[in-house]
Amino acid sequence: MSRLEEKTLKTEKIFDGRIIRLQVEEVELPNGQLSKREVVKHPGAVAILALTDEGKMVMVEQYRKALEKTIIEIPAGKLEGNEDPLQCAKRELEEETGYGCDEIEWLISFYTSPGFADEIVHLYMAKGLHVIENSANLDEDEFVNLKEVTVQEAVQLIGEQKIYDAKTAYAVQYMQLKEALQEK
Amino acid sequence: MSRLEEKTLKTEKIFDGRIIRLQVEEVELPNGQLSKREVVKHPGAVAILALTDEGKMVMVEQYRKALEKTIIEIPAGKLEGNEDPLQCAKRELEEETGYGCDEIEWLISFYTSPGFADEIVHLYMAKGLHVIENSANLDEDEFVNLKEVTVQEAVQLIGEQKIYDAKTAYAVQYMQLKEALQEK
Numbered sequence: 001m002s003r004l005e006e007k008t009l010k011t012e013k014i015f016d017g018r019i020i021r022l023q024v025e026e027v028e029l030p031n032g033q034l035s036k037r038e039v040v041k042h043p044g045a046v047a048i049l050a051l052t053d054e055g056k057m058v059m060v061e062q063y064r065k066a067l068e069k070t071i072i073e074i075p076a077g078k079l080e081g082n083e084d085p086l087q088c089a090k091r092e093l094e095e096e097t098g099y100g101c102d103e104i105e106w107l108i109s110f111y112t113s114p115g116f117a118d119e120i121v122h123l124y125m126a127k128g129l130h131v132i133e134n135s136a137n138l139d140e141d142e143f144v145n146l147k148e149v150t151v152q153e154a155v156q157l158i159g160e161q162k163i164y165d166a167k168t169a170y171a172v173q174y175m176q177l178k179e180a181l182q183e184k
Numbered sequence: 185m186s187r188l189e190e191k192t193l194k195t196e197k198i199f200d201g202r203i204i205r206l207q208v209e210e211v212e213l214p215n216g217q218l219s220k221r222e223v224v225k226h227p228g229a230v231a232i233l234a235l236t237d238e239g240k241m242v243m244v245e246q247y248r249k250a251l252e253k254t255i256i257e258i259p260a261g262k263l264e265g266n267e268d269p270l271q272c273a274k275r276e277l278e279e280e281t282g283y284g285c286d287e288i289e290w291l292i293s294f295y296t297s298p299g300f301a302d303e304i305v306h307l308y309m310a311k312g313l314h315v316i317e318n319s320a321n322l323d324e325d326e327f328v329n330l331k332e333v334t335v336q337e338a339v340q341l342i343g344e345q346k347i348y349d350a351k352t353a354y355a356v357q358y359m360q361l362k363e364a365l366q367e368k
Binding site for chain 1: 188189190192198199201202203204206208209211213214215217219220221222223224226229245246247248249250251254255257260262292293294295296297298299300301302303305324325327328329342345348349350351352353354357358360361364365
């Protein structure tokens with residue numbers, strides 16, 4: 001087993017934005033050579049696999065400027081300040097879909113792009129959904145269409161590249177696995 | 185159904201690096217208001233769920249500067265120029281693990297961080313692995329330890345947060361689903 005760590009020699013701050021920061025780090029590689037790493041810093045995010053009483057997955061259709069595409073995703077949002085991920089998940093579910101939930105449990109956390117970014121997504125599953133009056137409270141630059149789809153429909157949306165992102169693909173596969181294990 | 189698209193009014197280029205580019209786009213929102221979007225441009229990547237004849241998953245342990253952590257991932261790498269993703273998958277598998285493969289098939293493609301980046305990962309499954317002599321040919325700033333783990337061990341590594349990224353979590357769950365469907 002060889003040593004793998006890289007030592008930071010210098011950090012050059014390039015950009016400090018509303019959502020991300022960018023820095024270039026000069027590093028010493030395990031063999032002593034020097035290299036540079038481009039690193040995007042992100043506050044972290046939550047995503048919610050929200051299930052209706054009929055077992056449908058709640059999704060939001062949303063335009064993503066980075067992709068120049070409108071895609072369908074599970075509800076998600078960034079952590080604000082030192083916000084607890086569980087609280088953030090409840091808040092984002094309510095803001096994006098108008099649903100509160102009676103039950104919520106953590107499923108998994110993963111880094112989305114370890115090659116260049118520290119963004120982590122904490123994925124939760126929410127059940128016992130109920131509509132909260134006057135709750136839909138999107139950010140002022142956020143526009144979404146709500147959708148509720150069966151697992152089978154979600155699999156089809158992946159085939160049509162309408163569902164097209166890692167966290168939502170993971171959540172759909174999670175439901176497929178859950179169903180496969182129940183049917184055994 | 186409301187209109188969701190955003191119109192780009194101006195693009196400010198912030199950074200043009202070795203791997204990523206960063207730009208800030210001034211956009212007109214669906215309601216006519218203006219906003220700014222921070223967008224990271226990435227060349228796209230491939231990842232390979234490579235299975236040994238014993239059904240073990242081939243993994244690489246690698247230090248990720250963005251995370252300041254050493255994690256275990258399925259082999260992956262960036263597209264070079266206009267490289268075909270399938271060719272890139274074969275090349276990266278060979279460079280990172282020393283394995284060639286007799287069979288390779290596309291499983292899914294997904295965007296990793298649609299909120300701020302256009303990185304897409306094309307995931308392939310490779311079988312019929314064979315060692316290619318003198319093949320391990322990592323990039324000069326790349327250092328990895330090779331591991332071969334059972335699906336059960338991979339699930340445990342997720343629990344230990346040693347496997348900690350979206351594409352690898354998806355690949356492990358893919359194997360769990362495959363096993364669950366076979367056992368029915």
